[in-house]
Amino acid sequence: MTNKTVYGFALLFTLFVWSCNSNTNNSSKTNNSELINKTDTTELTIFTTGNTMYDMAFDPNVVYAKNNTIITINLINQGIDTMMIHNMVIVQKGKADEIGVKALRAGEEKQYVPDHPAVVAASELLQPSDSLQFSFDAPPVGTYPFICTFPGHYLKMRGRLVVE
Numbered sequence: 089m090t091n092k093t094v095y096g097f098a099l100l101f102t103l104f105v106w107s108c109n110s111n112t113n114n115s116s117k118t119n120n121s122e123l124i125n126k127t128d129t130t131e132l133t134i135f136t137t138g139n140t141m142y143d144m145a146f147d148p149n150v151v152y153a154k155n156n157t158i159i160t161i162n163l164i165n166q167g168i169d170t171m172m173i174h175n176m177v178i179v180q181k182g183k184a185d186e187i188g189v190k191a192l193r194a195g196e197e198k199q200y201v202p203d204h205p206a207v208v209a210a211s212e213l214l215q216p217s218d219s220l221q222f223s224f225d226a227p228p229v230g231t232y233p234f235i236c237t238f239p240g241h242y243l244k245m246r247g248r249l250v251v252e
C-alpha cells in the first residue's frame with residue numbers, strides 16, 4: 089500500500105465514523121426531545137367542597153390539561169364533616185356511572201377503585217381537611233369524566249378533564 093492509499097482509507101474511515109456518529113446524534117436528539125415532552129407537566133388544583141351529601145362537589149368541575157404531559161393534581165378537601173371522604177377517579181368517556189357502581193363492589197381495601205380498563209387514573213382516599221397530590225401521564229386528546237367513588241358520592245361529585 090502506498091502512503092496515498094493508506095491516507096485514502098483513513099479518510100474514508102473517518103467519514104464513515106463521522107456519518108455513524110451524526111446518525112447516533114440525530115437519534116439521541118429525538119430521544120431527548122421525547123424525554124423533554126414527557127417531563128412537561130400540567131399542574132391543576134381542585135377543591136372538594138361542601139359538607140353534606142347535597143352540596144359536596146368538585147371545584148372547578150371542568151379542568152384543562154395539555155396533551156403529552158404529566159398531569160399533577162393537587163386535591164384539597166375543604167369539607168370538615170366525617171362523611172366528606174373523597175377521591176378523584178378519572179375514567180373513559182361514558183364510563184362514569186359504570187365505574188361508580190363497580191367502585192362499591194371494589195370496597196374499601198381497594199379504596200373504592202375497581203380494576204377496570206376504563207379507569208384512566210385515580211387518587212387515594214382523602215380525609216376531611218386534608219390534601220394530596222397525584223400524577224399520571226395525560227391520556228390522548230379528549231374529554232374524560234371524573235367522579236368521587238366514595239360510597240354515595242359519584243352521582244353528585246362529577247367533573248370533566250379536557251385534554252387538548
Ligand SMILES: [Cu+2]
Binds near residue numbers: 173174175236237241
Ligand atoms: Cu366524595
